[in-house]
Amino acid sequence: MNAFRHPELDSLDRQLIAALQLNARESVASLARTLGVARTTVLSRIQRLEKQGVIHGYTVQLAAPFHEQGLQAYAGIIVKPKLGNQVLRQLSQIPEVESAATVSGEFDLMIWLRARSTEELDLLLDTIGALEGVVRTHSAIVLARKFDRRHQR
Numbered sequence: 001m002n003a004f005r006h007p008e009l010d011s012l013d014r015q016l017i018a019a020l021q022l023n024a025r026e027s028v029a030s031l032a033r034t035l036g037v038a039r040t041t042v043l044s045r046i047q048r049l050e051k052q053g054v055i056h057g058y059t060v061q062l063a064a065p066f067h068e069q070g071l072q073a074y075a076g077i078i079v080k081p082k083l084g085n086q087v088l089r090q091l092s093q094i095p096e097v098e099s100a101a102t103v104s105g106e107f108d109l110m111i112w113l114r115a116r117s118t119e120e121l122d123l124l125l126d127t128i129g130a131l132e133g134v135v136r137t138h139s140a141i142v143l144a145r146k147f148d149r150r151h152q153r
């Protein structure tokens with residue numbers, strides 16, 4: 001039996017999630033009007049989705065001029081066999097590492113970094129390269145973001 005089971009989401013759940021993704025600060029009354037249901041229905045759905053872990057949290061999205069300050073880079077990481085979880089734990093403690101994913105292909109992990117300068121990025125890559133379990137890194141600085149669907153809402 002699978003230890004984690006995905007909760008079933010109906011059409012109203014999906015519409016509610018989409019509305020919250022557009023504006024997580026939308027009032028319950030406004031959400032209810034938009035979805036054509038009672039306020040209490042929206043409240044109970046949100047509480048259930050939070051309890052089930054479907055909604056993990058709420059966040060602030062900064063406008064591009066603030067969000068994209070400094071350098072952004074991708075780094076591919078090759079990890080020693082059986083040390084992937086250890087490397088991920090270490091990476092999660094580095095604030096400049098904004099996200100990490102396991103990937104197929106040449107690298108074992110792909111991370112998204114943010115640094116204030118090339119000097120800071122250089123030190124950051126040295127720190128990551130020195131982590132126990134890291135064999136090699138390969139980085140690429142982002143020159144310009146052409147579009148980002150996460151910020152088009």
